Amino acid sequence: MKKIVMGFVAHVDAGKTTLSEIMLYESGKIRKQGRVDDRSSFLDYDELERQRGITIYSKVSSFDTKDTHYTLIDTPGHIDFSGEMERALSVLDVAVLIISANDGVQSHTKTIWKLLRDYHIPTVIFVNKMDLSHYTQEELCDHLKQLSGNIVSLDDEEALAMCDDRLLDEYMNDGHMQEATIAQAIGHRHVFPVIFGSALKNEGTKELMDLLDRYTLMREDDVLSGIVYKIAHDDKGERLSFVRLSGGHLHVKDELLGEKINQMRQYNGEKYQLSEDMGPGDVCALTGLKETQAGMCFGNYQVPHYELEPFMHYALHLSENSQKTQMLKNLRELSEEEPLLHIKIEDGDHITVSLMGEVQIEILKELIKDRFGEEVTIDSRQVAYKETITKAVEGVGHFEPLRHYAEVHLLLEPGEKGSGLQFENACESSLSPHYQRLIMTHLQEVEHVGVLTGSPITDMKITLLGGRSHEKHTEGGDFREATYRAVRQGLMMSESKLLEPYEHYEITMPSSLISKVFYDFEDYGVPAITNDDGTQAVLSGSAPVSFLYDYQLKLLNMTKGSGQISFSDPFYDQVLNEKEVIDAIGYHPEDDLLHPAGSIFCKHGAGYHVLYDEVYEHMHLPLYTRQKELAPLHHRAYNISDEEVKRVYENTYGKQERKLAKDFYGASSKGYVEANVSQSKPVCLLVDGYNVIFAWDKLKKIAQSNLGAARDSLIDIMASYQGYKGYTLILVFDAYKVEGQLGSLEKYHNIYIVYTKVAQTADAYIEKATKHLSSEYRVMVATSDNLEQKIVVGHGALRLSSRELLKDVEATNRQEQEDFNRRNPKMHNTMMEDFPKE
Template sequence: MKQLTLGMVAHVDAGKTTLSESLLYTTGTIKHQGRVDHKDTFLDYNTQERERGITIFSKVSSLDYKNNHFTFIDTPGHADFSGEMERALSVLDYAIVIINGLDGVQAHTKTIWNLLEHYHVPAFIFVNKMDLTHYTKEELLDSLSQLSPHIMDMSASEEDIAALDEEMIEEYLETGFLKDTSIAKAISNRHLYPLYFGSALKNQGVDELLDALDRYTLEKEPQTELSAQVFKITRDERGERLVFIKVTGGRLHVRDTIHDEKIHQIRLYQGNRYTLVEEASQNDIVALTGIKKLQAGDYIGLGHVIHSTLRPSMLYSIQPSKEADINHFFSSLKVLGEEEPLLHLKLFDDHAQVSLMGEVQIDILKQLMKDRFNEDITVDEGEVAYLETIKEPVEGVGHFEPLRHYSEVHLYLEPLPQGSGLVFDNQCQNNLEERYQNLIMTHLQEKEHLGVLTGSPITDMKITLIGGKAHLKHTEGGDFREATYRAIRQGLKMTESVILEPYYKYELVIPTEALSKVYYALEDYPTPTVVNENNDITTLHGEAPVLFLTHYQKELLTSTKGKGQLFFLDTFYAPVENQEEVITKCDYDSESDLDNPTGSIFCSHGAGYYVPYDEVREKIHLPLYSAMKQEHTYTHNLVHISDEELKRVYERTYGPIDTKLASDYYKPKQDHVSSNTVQVLDEYLIVDGYNVIFAWDELKELAKENLGSARDKLIDILMSYKGYRGCHMILVFDAYKVPQNKGKSQMYHDMEIVYTKEGQTADAYIESITKQMAGQYRLVVATSDNLEQKIVLGHGATRISSRELLQDVISRSKIQKEEFERKNPQMHSYAFEDLKKS
């Protein structure tokens, strides 16, 4: 039996819960088909959900259809609860995107679509409420095309369907039809998004959707090793902690141990009811009890931690009532913070701070605290959640050496383009043990590191481990945590930081008569563009700071007499215009933040003492690796070298010169080689491509306009040079910043061209290959990277700088041209010359 996990995702009020109800009822899983407006649906059993008519928490149900077992996760559609929806996406095999036929593609639909792309989830599309809409199928399909051109009405011809995928085209041209497996493969690869129309409330189109899920879905290959992904933490009605997981490989049993904790129960949920099972196998969605340490996004066995891409853009202060027990207040919030990690809960002496997505979530939070914990809370108006980044790269150093402890960490911090988030890399350049390197990489990613201007989280930078040191006796794991945290903060203090504020990309739907008022209200920000003008209604798209738009919603309702609607399409961060004003308002002192120190601890006479951030570099025990990596400016002076000196250098590098006479070529071959003959190894020239491009003026200028053209020209030059030099050649290009890049090696004629994989620099590749090839070939490395030159010398390679390579290319090209002209003298065409004279 095929077993898959499917997710219901949509903009609020599109009909997710109604479709879930219809699927359960159609397959006989439930006997009564409930309705949201009747407050009796099988899945929206929470009191607040039934009262509000929206899904707040994701729910799990399952059904059997033909030879399939489908587990469905019904996710929230309201934008305020996007975090709950996103966590479910990490465990889906397929998504069913429900579109409201009355509205077409809405603002939050685009956010959902981008998240599906981020998690690489294939999708089926169901346009709901076709019994009520005034739109035609063609008009709705046109609206859907803004999501993807690969959305296809499955009532279309097979020829049209085949046109979306190369393999389907080949099959259709060969056979004249498409197999179900070919269509299923195209869907799995996200080359095709099947589209169906219907009405979930009236069970129209539901059978067709079920048939499509049966025919066009593929199950993943079975995995024997244990792996599972945690996607939800919640509590049951008795307060028992439930860890919802999807098993992606192997088996789990009751009483198995996970991170030193024993599983008490394995629950298989159907709505709010469950059955106890003894084991869970691949593709099962189950809830575990007895596990206290796992959090949403964690994994069991093989896998990786899932980090949310969403970030609430407003911070709110929560105050308990005067009669409240502060400890009970904090413990209650911690429970909700586990269930919703995007709250980013912070506790202070008498209040707490949380991140929230919007007004509805604030109301829900108040009600949850009252219903579950009997706590009355007040929430302030909120403030912007700033972020910080840096302008220039810097090496940060952290040292931690109190008595009987020791660690030192060197990190290289580099700014990245806006929206990149944090990227971590390990390019440790000394012999620090691998276990300590792994510890440092873990500490880099285990917490939210704060900036030094406002104490806001950092973003948009790459943090690379470049060096570290431990002590044979005194180093413990926690020492590297301290050194790592301090290295980040010290680096931030040693460079210039920038404060970023959140912006919304928005959609405004307003009466056309209110257009001038709206433009006037938005005059301080980029002018919105009209994307649709339909009689009395105009739709605008634009972007503005979150702080402004949050307060503008009430003004919009007033200026449009309640008819205006504001939708937030996407969030991004950009530098604030009034940075000094924000710094003053936040009143943050990085040197007083004892939880996030910027200085380091050193040891003197058996006692540890604190060294401020700006004095740390004077006392560190390792060199500054970034200084070693700086390129040096070379001055070339014209020096006359005698032929004897050149011969001596050549023989020292390549061995004795064996000068041959004509008789050597024509005398009979010897049957044996003299025992004192020196074997001259084949030569390999290894070239650091981008280092050369930016060292050669001509290529550097070309690269400013088109890097690809500069790369192609270098390849052509080196192909000719390879022929002149008569050697093997490997040309290496950095591709370490290309996401999902696995690297590749290809032959261009007889020259090998290498593009490094993600996270691997050309330096690292060249260092590795010279080590592998040492002793087998004569290796010459062309680069101006000083540190790299020293390393390859240690591997037995010869080095030349990029500029020296250029001079050799020019010289050999000139010599070869002169030799060609000498051997091929120009032949006179006397007839042509006589003709010219006449």
């Protein structure tokens, strides 16, 4: 039997729980269909969920239809519990996205769609509540196009065929499409089937179940593979690790991730059955595993890093009568179940927690009271800042107290906005592979903090360049210390900037109040008016989360309850009032004992501390970023004999009869005397690539849309130019070819192309090359940088501005064309060709 893990995802109140109830009822899994409004739903069995009428935790159930066994995961729809929803996405074979026909595509729907795309989950759309909607199916289909143009009904064969090349081929050749081909197109996310109906009235649900049975594909890996996607605790305090298996088999008492399995529970709502084994497509809660965490993968199973995160930190205060030791243990238990809480406990009086919104705050307080019998207060909201660097730097960490030794060199580079943290191993073979893996693990196992406010770092690439161990004294923990210190030392030696969360917003409000909104948002850019019918207006833009969250209440008061604001696509950008924020937080990086930036060295049998800015003077390995010097250029002179020149000439233009001077005047009576002629040096032209690109109008225009195309055009122009001039030509580009490149020189046809190392400008390279080449060449430098021109002139080189180079290139092209036309006169070779009139 085919086993499929299916999840329901939706915006709040779209009808997920109702649809799950009817599917369980139709499959015979439950005898009575429950309802959310009367608190009788099968999957929302938690008391907090029934009180509030919303799903807070993801639930597991299962049922069979025809030849398919489904494991159904019902996820929360409220935006405050999106973290629980995202963790469930990591185990799905197919998702059913439920959209309310009354509301259409909402902001949170777009967030869910983006997550489904990033996790590459095949998706079926169920448009619910059609019995209550005033929109037609055609209108709703047009509205769904903002998610994807490939959302189609499978009954519309022409639209379906246009979504996938294989489907189109089958439709054009045979007039119909195979079920297997449709299933593959859905599995590859080329097609997103849509069904319209009403879960409450059981309309469209049978069609949905039939579609899922026919067109879903089972995943089955060759080796033991799976993921721990959720941690929970039962009413007796037993720790549960929810595991989805995609390959291999597990049995009770087997070891998984280094721990022995005591029980396998197959949950169906609130109840469960014990099982002795599990295979591909099964989801079980395992007991006996104490060290597992949500997101742990094994075998071939891999998922992206979780994307959603809270943007606000709060202070959590325990009551005066609280048993603080036990409560701290309870809070750590909660942080296992919801990692996004990011609970940080300095002591019983200083606890911070990260939360998504006001609803989650209230739920958390009620949860702690019901589960642990303690009342807490949550206040002091603070934005969740992040930090990044603005220039590349090599960070060095050394840890060498007595009988310990490790040194680590890391390259820290700024990343693209929103890229997060990226790690790469570019270490030389001098360091043992075992230690290399250990360093890479240490880089990713903790949250590294910045030096401005102590906030987490992001948008950076960290590359392992190398390191050193000791044959006798190195232990695993030594590289952990050296790695952490290398990251921290690099951050201290670089320049950092502070980031805060932003979100895109959409405001619906009376048109008469547009000017007030413009005034409120003047510090963050004027909102764009996307729609205005004279009565209602829709405005959109982006602004900091700290401003937007407070603005919701102001908007309601200003519009007397008629205004609405929705948020989507969060991102981090630079803080506008950076200095003010940094001063208010008052973080001093050198006083942070948990994150030391200095290193420990050993002398005379004792370890001593070296400050971060003095580590370069004491380190045992040289900086890797300074080791690669300018590659030497070797010029080979070719001596071509007169006979060879004559042979080439005659092959081109025919045999020539030449008379020499002796033919007219006779041979000289004197002996041959060698002329005293000074030999001039060959010319070497150094071209500052990007300076030239942005000085030439044609290339500058190309660079505005595609810098790579502009660079390639310049390379071809210079190759042609060199072919006519015969110079040794070196084209220099700032570190562009490969991010993290330590410098390279390569030959392209008849010219040399240099990509400088990271953090080395073309100016610096050209200055060094001028010194190096001036003894063998007559050096010319093409650039419009005045300072660079003065420097190279001081080194004996000739200067040539970018515009002068352009004029010479154009003149050379004209000369080439004239030479070609002169040597290849136009020949009339057809009888029909018109001759010029005499």
